[in-house]
Amino acid sequence: MIIVKGLSKRFTEEKGLFDLNFEVQKGEVFGYIGPNGAGKSTTIRHLMGFMKPDSGHSSIDGMDCWNNAARIQEQTGYLPGEIVFLEGMTGLGFLSLVQKMRKQTSTKRRDELIERFQLDVKAPIRKMSKGMKQKVGIIAAFMHEPQVLILDEPTSGLDPLMQRVFIDLILEEKQNNKTILMSSHSFQEIERTCDSAGIIKDGKLVALEDMHRLRTVQRRVFEVKVKSENDMNTILHSNLDTEVKGERTVHVTVQGNDQEFLQLLSGCEVQHIDTRPQDLEDIFMHYYDRREVTK
Amino acid sequence: MSLPLFLAMMKSHGKLIAGFIYGAAAYIVLIIWIYPSIADMKGFNDMIAALPEGMRKLIGMENGINSLSDYVAGEFYGMLFLIILMVYVILTSTRVMARLIDQGSMAYMLATPNSRVKVAITQAAVLLTGLALIVGFTTLSGIAASEWLIQGYQLDIPSFIRMNVLTFLIFSTIAGYCFFISSVSNDEKKALGISAGITLLFYMLNMAGKLSEKTEWMLNFSIFKWYDPVKLINNEMDAIWIGCSLSISTFLLFMVSVIVFKNRNLPL
Structure with a gap:
């Protein structure tokens, strides 16, 4: 059309x-x-x-x-x-x-x-x-x-x-x-x-x-607060992209691997979970990065 | 032309047009009303004759006041009415195009199945209709005032009407180039500035050209060369020829504006 x-x-x-x-x-x-x-x-x-x-x-x-x-x-x-x-x-x-x-x-x-x-x-x-x-x-x-x-x-x-x-x-x-x-x-x-x-x-x-394909490349950052240091270590040692943000608080970046993330959390005692508000650059980093490379 | 758009635009410009009509009509009635006292005043023409020639030309009293027609033409059409119409034409031509492009409301008109040509012609019609209304009402007020308000002095009505028609045509031509500027501009203020600048330049060349013989050549560069109300009302100008050439140039200016507007990029 x-x-x-x-x-x-x-x-x-x-x-x-x-x-x-x-x-x-x-x-x-x-x-x-x-x-x-x-x-x-x-x-x-x-x-x-x-x-x-x-x-x-x-x-x-x-x-x-x-x-x-x-x-x-x-x-x-x-x-x-x-x-x-x-x-x-x-x-x-x-x-x-x-x-x-x-x-x-x-x-x-x-x-x-x-x-x-x-x-x-x-x-x-x-x-x-x-x-x-x-x-x-x-x-x-x-x-x-x-x-x-x-x-x-x-x-x-x-x-x-x-x-x-x-x-x-x-x-x-x-x-x-x-x-x-x-x-x-x-x-x-x-x-x-x-x-x-x-x-x-x-x-x-x-x-x-x-849209389906876009969802899989969309990056989302979750802020997870867990109850014990043990759980903290479990998360840090997983395959996920993580970043320590404070005491028992960690940022986990999820990109298409939602299932893995969920399974990981199910083994932990989660106190609080939140998604960080994100800008477009963040969401489409995947594409923007690729463009930078081709330059 | 799109009738609904025309009516909506006339409504939104109505107040401005009404204001100009009120101002012009009230003034012409007033000066016709006081004419008998000026005409009866002894020595008025001697006083005028004592002024330098350039000055006399400027205030439109080259030969003093010999008739009501002379007086109205020189005192009103040569001065205040000229300024009223200049202001109206410059303001409105900017408003009907450049302002809508600058602000972006033109997008809504073009988002309907009306072509750019149709929209531009409608806007031009709004501009010219307003001008016709102002000149028309002023003509009627002048005739009415001379018939009913004063006794013993006659206005030469056919000449008066002819002068008004030419006044309309000269300002249509001015409206033509202002509309062109307005159609090609993205910025309302710039369009207003350029239109006003060119028109004022013409006006100043006209004034300077009338001041002395040495500066007379300047008149040739001014559109107001064609606009000399006192000569017009006394049949000293070839009204038909001037009228035709003004009509043709008005038509060409508006046509070129519409064509350029049709083919330009719009920042809407």
């Missing part, structure tokens, strides 16, 4: 997109992951026809993203990464303007989504918080029941409850055979919804994997 082929756009020697290739099948949810400034939004701008590639091309449903930008929008919903609406409008005013510009008359889906996200549509947009604006943006992207959804960091600004509502919405759309591309820097969000993911860094795609 979405095809990106040899897409290149050079801003400077270092910045831009360099020979990007990936494909999203119909009915598939594709996660697009990378640190800030890696080129996620730039790729999406190409898909939306805001930018003309230097070479290569991208297409949605067989239509070229640059030449057929307006026609593609009939079947596409878009959520920009940075949400700014027209000035001096209420949430509802804005949504109905978008509907009219789409020549859409049914408000059923729109009202359903407003209900679902508990949005106060009468509030003027300039008085809305970031999360509320994000909800308006999400509703604008979903309300015409598009076949393709392009979402740039969709959950930023949403509270955990609304993130759940959003993830449920994505899963529901997936059931309806919609094609979804969403960018994110949160692995958790991608993990719960996506079938496959592309990882981008410095404008180059460093990995294109299905």
Whole structure:
């Protein structure tokens, strides 16, 4: 459904997109992951026809993203990464303007989504918080029941409850055979919804994997506190990657060998276990390392 | 053109446009109202004649005040109205394109099945409709005031209307290049600065050109060469020819803007 082929756009020697290739099948949810400034939004701008590639091309449903930008929008919903609406409008005013510009008359889906996200549509947009604006943006992207959804960091600004509502919405759309591309820097969000993911860094795609494979290379660090020095030694002498962090406290890095880790812990008396919050660099160290090597 | 977008934009620019209409209409009514007392004042024209020629040209009173039409053209169209329209055109042309690109709300319009060409034409229509409304209401207020507010002095209505049409066309042309700058800019402030800079330069060249014979050549570099309200209302300029060339240049400027906007990269 979405095809990106040899897409290149050079801003400077270092910045831009360099020979990007990936494909999203119909009915598939594709996660697009990378640190800030890696080129996620730039790729999406190409898909939306805001930018003309230097070479290569991208297409949605067989239509070229640059030449057929307006026609593609009939079947596409878009959520920009940075949400700014027209000035001096209420949430509802804005949504109905978008509907009219789409020549859409049914408000059923729109009202359903407003209900679902508990949005106060009468509030003027300039008085809305970031999360509320994000909800308006999400509703604008979903309300015409598009076949393709392009979402740039969709959950930023949403509270955990609304993130759940959003993830449920994505899963529901997936059931309806919609094609979804969403960018994110949160692995958790991608993990719960996506079938496959592309990882981008410095404008180059460093990995294109299905979700199952990604989980096995994902590194997680657990902080384990055990009851006795004996248990401590058992852990330190195992095959796992460990690091002593304090008295009877150890950091264990797990990468695909969850089973082994669990079996090891079952032999110990664990007082406390916690996962350390991690950044993207951490999670995809595997890929980033590999890139460093090829350099 | 997208009608829903046009209406929404007109609504959001409505207050600004209404403000300009109010200012311009109130002022033209006021100066027409006080005309009888100036015209009756003995020695006014002698006083004007005593001024240096360049100065007289600048304030639009080359030949003193001989009629109501002269007076309105010189005092209002040559000065305050010119400034009102300059401010409106520069501000609005920046707002309808560069601001939306800079802030990113243009993304939402282009995320609907409306092409860039359609969106840009709609925005241009908003700009020109506002200009037409301001000039139109001012024309009507001028005619109404001269008919009902004062007695004994006649405004040459056909000439007055013709002058207004040309005023609209000259500012459409200015709107044309401002719109072009706005369409190619990513930065709202930069677009505003460049548009205002060019227009003020034209205005200053116009002033300098009128000051003396030695500086007259400067007029040739100013778009305001085509805008001389006193001559216009006295039929001393070839209105049809000027009108046609202004219409064509307006059309070309907007067309080029739309084409460039269609093919540019947008940082949305």
